[in-house]
Amino acid sequence: MLTSGGFQSGGNRGRGRGGKKGNPSGKNVMVEPHRHEGVFICRGKEDALVTKNLVPGESVYGEKRVSISEGDDKIEYRAWNPFRSKLAAAILGGVDQIHIKPGAKVLYLGAASGTTVSHVSDIVGPDGLVYAVEFSHRSGRDLINLAKKRTNIIPVIEDARHPHKYRMLIAMVDVIFADVAQPDQTRIVALNAHTFLRNGGHFVISIKANCIDSTASAEAVFASEVKKMQQENMKPQEQLTLEPYERDHAVVVGVYRALAVRWVHRRGGGGERSHPVALRTLLS
Secondary structure, eight states: OEEEEEEEESSSSSSSBBBSSOOOSOOOOOEOOSSSSTEEESSSSOOEOOOOOOSOOOSSSSOOOOEEETTTTTEEEEEOOOTSHHHHHHHHHTOOOOOOOOOOEEESSOOOOOOOHHHHHHOOOOOOOOEEOOHHHHHHHHHHHHHHOOTTTEEEETTTTTTGTTTTTTEEEEEEEEOOOOOTHHHHHHHHHHEEEEEEEEEEEEEEHHHHHHTHHHHHHHHHHHHHHTTTTTEEEEEEETTTTTTTEEEEEEEEEEEEEEEEEEEEEEEEEEEEEEEOOOOO
C-alpha cells in the first residue's frame, strides 16, 4: 500500500547525535514495502531506502525523516544512506536475503557508533533484539546513548575476538551481521557463530578486501574468505560486491550448520561413561 507525506530534515548534521527538529519540505512522497520485510522504499523526486522509525521524532546521525499519514495516524520513516551503511548498499545492490526481519535476534559485530545498528533496530522492531558489539570505547559511548532511547539495542563494549567475555550477556541469535574489517575477520565471526548462532541461523559478512590482504586482488581475497567460512561450518549461499557504494567490498550471506553430535556409551576401568562424538556437518 502506498501512502504519502513530506520529508523532514534530520536536525544535526555530520556526526549528528539525533534531534527532534525537522521542517516539512512540502513535497509529497509515497512509501511502499520493500521485498525485505521491515524495509521500505520512499518514492519521490528521488527514491530512497527507508526504515520505520522506532523512536518517532528522533534522528540518529542527521538522516532525513519522512512523516506518512495512514488514516488518522502518522508514521515516521528514516532515510537509509547506502554510502554510510554496508547493509543498505547490499540491499540496493540486490542481495537476495538479509535474514534480518521483525522479531529477529541479531548479533552485530563491529557496531561502531550505531549508524547501521539503528536501522537494524528499526527493522527488528520492539519484539526483536540487536546485540551490538564494539571494541572502541569512544564509539561505545555513542552506542550506550543510542540504547537509552532504543531499548531493543543491547550494547556490548568488548573485543569480538573474545566472545567468552560477553557470553553471559547474549542469548542464542538468529542472525550475525559482521563489519569488523580485520585480517582475521572470518575467524572472529566463526568464534561468535559457534558460541551464539543457532543451528540453521544465518550470517551476513561485509568483507573489505584491503583489510584482509592488500597485495591480492579483491576477487582472490573474497574467494579465500569463502573457503575459510566453509571450514567453519558456515555455508555461503550468496555473494555480491558493493559497487558503486563501496570499492573492493563484498557481502557474503550464508547459513550456519553446527556439527551433529551423538553420545556413545563406553565401558572403561572407571565404569561406563558417555562421550560426545561428532558425526558430520549438516550442510543442507
